[in-house]
Amino acid sequence: MSCYTVLYVAFFAIRVRICYTRYTSHMDTGHPARQPNPYRPGFNQAPLVFAGRTDVLDAANEALEVAAFDGRTPRPLILVGPRGVGKTVTLGEISRAAAEQHSWPTVHVEAKRSDLVGELTTRLRAARALFDGTTPGGPGTGRRTRLTGARIQASVLGIGGGVEVSRGEDSSPQSLGDTLRSTMTAAAARGSGLLVTLDELQNSTPAEMHELGGVLQETVPENWPLVFAVAALPSLRGKRGSQLPTYLERAEWHPLESLPVHDAREALTGPAGQSGRPMDPDAADLLLTRTGGYPYAIQVAGHFAWRASHGSDRITAGHAGDALPRITADLEQLFLGRWEDASGREREYLTALAAVQSTVREPNGGQVAQAMGEETRKVSYLRDRLIKKGTIYRSGAGGLHFITPGMGTWVRRHTTG
Template sequence: MARTTNPYRPGFNAAPPAFVGRERLLGAVREALAVAALDGRTPRPIIITGTRGVGKTVALGEAASLAAAEHAWPTVHVEVRPGRDFTPLLAERLNAARHLLEHTTSDDRRHPVITGGKLGASALGVGGEVEVQLERHGPGPVDPLEAALGAAMRVAMEEGAGLVITLDEVQYAERAELAGFTAILQERMADNWPLVVIVAGLPSIREPRRVVTYLERGEWHELGLLSQDEAEQALTEPAADAGRPMEPEAARELATASGGYPYAVQLYGHHAWRASSGAGRIALDHALAAGEAARRELEEGLYVARWNDASEREREYLAAVARLIVGSGEATGGAVAAELGKASTEVSYLRDRLLKKGTLYSAGSHLSFITPGMAEWVARL
């Protein structure tokens, strides 16, 4: 029997086949591109926040695809890394973008994302790869980033194009370096550059001690869990498109088990596809088998990783949350404090830490584990 490709994509930075539940964000990206391309103004930056696994990096990729497909604009992408300056790399890739704009036509730029010194064939519409010769500045500009950005924007405007900059994992950026970058953007707002800036990071980037003024006034979007209907749509559409439709009962079972966590939606769908190999449809029994396999994978992967990432006191807090959820179906900050025999003020810092890490999330006063099934796993430890 010929192998049928599994349409579900659990994993880091793997774009799901159905990008659902993010219509408001994509609408904001389209509007920002239109403001820059058609209105002749530089729009406010777009800031995407959310815990790990909700699709921030994928959203940046979708934004880059929109810019290329709808406006033939290239995207300069940088992932910020702990303990490393990001602006030298950004300047280097801006120089690469300038070369791209100088040596290609709009038809060639239908899917370029600049992430290094080489541009793939899809970026240029030709076979193989083209090495981009990057300028190395000697003594001269005091600020290489400002020089690179200004040069790239001048060429973009001469070519009737624009540019998108995406920064990922911004929580790792040093505040002073991020402030320096945004100061350049703020200073050049009056120049009406055709430039769209989109950044993404964990919710901690909203903390007063970390956020910089320019971003504070941007357009913020928090990505969270998918609704039941959205999760079912994310499961049924890829299956139908791949020629093995998913029955409603199976979709309902998998969506509920996933808790709407985008990574888990893809993981459960992946295992349902495997369980239904050779069948014409994905039925409830395949979904139930997939649930067992997906839970084992979550236990051996995300549960262990997030437990090991917690301090001893954080683990005590997580254990109390788990006991309450398993015992009564819900946990609040006050109930967790009482379970630990502490005043709420004594343990609120633990709650805040775990929310910022993305191990827990809050819905009003109620606390839950972001990863489905983790409460039961912690309760068994």
């Protein structure tokens, strides 16, 4: 062994000893070990405590039972709401219910700017491969069919994991209707069913939605154990009429908005309590005034309050106060991104909307145009462009809102210096 090797081994041993000494001294002082942050701000991050949305989950459970036990294909469920209210997470909860209660897999597709039908057809083909090629058994058993390409998350017949299938390698490609039919035939042969979840449906084209609606309407009389659940921005409501097929218009629509006070408090305090560092009521009160029941903001607030309370056995009002600047800065990045994406004229429209919102709960396009000193018809294109971008949305009552709660206040402050 060379002298360099001996020196290296000795140096490594010393470093290990130092680290061990620091670790044991850290433990000896009684300093609490690190606790993972239980809050999960970000896209499609399932919260530790899923609060509220009982109406949606009850409707989903009923649809699954109708399909599984009554031999009928129920109406699709359509969840509409602004970004950050938990639409994707709620789809995940419905998927979990399908797996746990009925051992059904889920085919999930996020609608891009094109080829929704192609993606859905491919993933249905993967589901058919799962039904055809997997042996029943207990959890973690059975053969896993593995191809290549797009992923379908599966939990069926005791099987967990994914099935992958490549695009463009099928020598006899099938239409969406034919693929759905063959997939459901394979599911029935297994005594199973299928949940299909579609996210960001507002991105799909009218032609794609009409093809999807036509296939579903045509196959409903076949009484498959099939449930469709869809999530989209509120702009999907504006497609009703020529752009949205009748079958989807008659779906079961569920608007998702900010959480009521009770559910918001549960979502905020629940993760802290479950993780051994409960949140004081006055700390929760302070944070809730900043979040407005907006699910994403709740996760942000909890995240920074937890960080501020490091080393403590509780989250106090003092910790919450220390966290407020970080919470504000984090949320303002959302507003700034939307603002910078807007043109000069679009910013004028957003400024007028924010100003009117300070006195009118649900301003309409005419009131915003009046605040701009313009005729409604001359600025309606700005409204439509901002809706298409996902910066604002129109509620079922026709009122205009910012897609992210709190942005109106930020715009008023930002534009007044």
